[in-house]
Amino acid sequence: MGFDLEVLRETVKTHGRVTRVVIASLRGSSPREVGAAMLVWEDGQTGTIGGGTLEFQAADSARRQDAARILSHHALGPDLGQCCGGAVSLLSEVYDAAAIAELDQEIIARPVAEAVQPISVTRLLAKARGQGVLPEPQLIDGWMIEPVHRPARQIWIWGAGHVGRAMVDVLAPLPDLAITWVDTGAGRFPADVPAGVTVLPAAKPAELVRHAPPEAEHLVLTYSHTLDLELCNRLLSHSFAFAGLIGSATKWARFRSRLAALGHSPALISRITCPIGRPDLGKHPQMIAVGVAAELLQPAQHETRQKDMSA
Missing domain, CATH: 3.40.50.720 (NAD(P)-binding Rossmann-like Domain)
Structure with a gap:
């Protein structure tokens, strides 16, 4: 699992402005894992974060999103009436061709809650680039980290x-x-x-x-x-x-x-x-x-x- 940069690039090329919604963190049971993502545009979408009410509402919000980046939290049982019973955090980010051009080609790290890169993220990135072991997708100390997906x-x-x-x-x-x-x-x-x-x-x-x-x-x-x-x-x-x-x-x-x-x-x-x-x-x-x-x-x-x- 990772940030599928190639699919995002092709989708933006075809549809223009695209919102990427990714599961940033979870607690308890969830229909998909951290790093699962979908792409949403005005009249369509691809990929899945698990379907059901969570995905329907996330796609609807993505089409109306104005901010470049939004982190939202969802209790699957009480809030959405789903059977999983867990809780997920979704990171929704708007991309166009210019935004994609600025992305790293190996590991995509960006602030969600903290503007200054914390030492935990600095160490994780240094270890990944020094030893060649890519990190798992994760939300860590206010930053979202995802390796760029490379097909196996x-x-x-x-x-x-x-x-x-x-x-x-x-x-x-x-x-x-x-x-x-x-x-x-x-x-x-x-x-x-x-x-x-x-x-x-x-x-x-x-x-x-x-x-x-x-x-x-x-x-x-x-x-x-x-x-x-x-x-x-x-x-x-x-x-x-x-x-x-x-x-x-x-x-x-x-x-x-x-x-x-x-x-x-x-x-x-x-x-x-x-x-x-x-x-x-x-x-x-x-x-x-x-x-x-x-x-x-x-x-x-x-x-x-x-x-x-x-x-």
């Missing part, structure tokens, strides 16, 4: 057809994923691409494989079996944490034979997962996307991939 996982989606679009729609809102989306031309992508998704049109997509981080996870979903095969071939010659190919058992049998003919060993070829997702859910694009997302997000499988990378 790199997801490359190859193909912007119906399944590729469904995959992006399902995965883009999830935390800790940086998505790179590749297809053969700009016209293959929708007009509205979710914030935080990097679009890469390329006449020869397979040429981009060498630029993917070695820890990236790949979903091969293109319109062309020839392109799918070439991507698999390039991936097997390049480090990756996971590679999944859309298709049937028949397609995969044919691909295994052709990849072997290209010089790849059976053990290496077996690192590609095909088919991907949950075939029992059906072939509707959204069902495929839900199944693949569930597979990607299973902690045990993610840990296995990390072990494979370090082996």
Whole structure:
């Protein structure tokens, strides 16, 4: 969890003035943790601080907010009629392009109640920058501290057809994923691409494989079996944490034979997962996307991939 500076920047670019509402502190039970945030603008919002009455009232207040920064306190049971029974403090801050330009790129520390930076904050920031250990989001001695969010996982989606679009729609809102989306031309992508998704049109997509981080996870979903095969071939010659190919058992049998003919060993070829997702859910694009997302997000499988990378 952290301050998602990239999503804020893209949201301000699209909608102008945006209010960011973050859970600054909590006591007892709460629907979300400290650092959970949402962005609110005149006619929309994204992210969540837990839903329900708290979020509804916070969004309404954010749209009417004039002050640059407001810290408010809410008892979830008595004040809002929610079942959590705890209490939260919300920090609501208004951002535009100029305000974003002034933000630090690693740790965002700003005064909420005390203008002068207290020694506790000075020490925390010095330790973080000296030892490289970023602090948890927290409200400390009148200052709000949040590390800038860095996605933990790199997801490359190859193909912007119906399944590729469904995959992006399902995965883009999830935390800790940086998505790179590749297809053969700009016209293959929708007009509205979710914030935080990097679009890469390329006449020869397979040429981009060498630029993917070695820890990236790949979903091969293109319109062309020839392109799918070439991507698999390039991936097997390049480090990756996971590679999944859309298709049937028949397609995969044919691909295994052709990849072997290209010089790849059976053990290496077996690192590609095909088919991907949950075939029992059906072939509707959204069902495929839900199944693949569930597979990607299973902690045990993610840990296995990390072990494979370090082996």
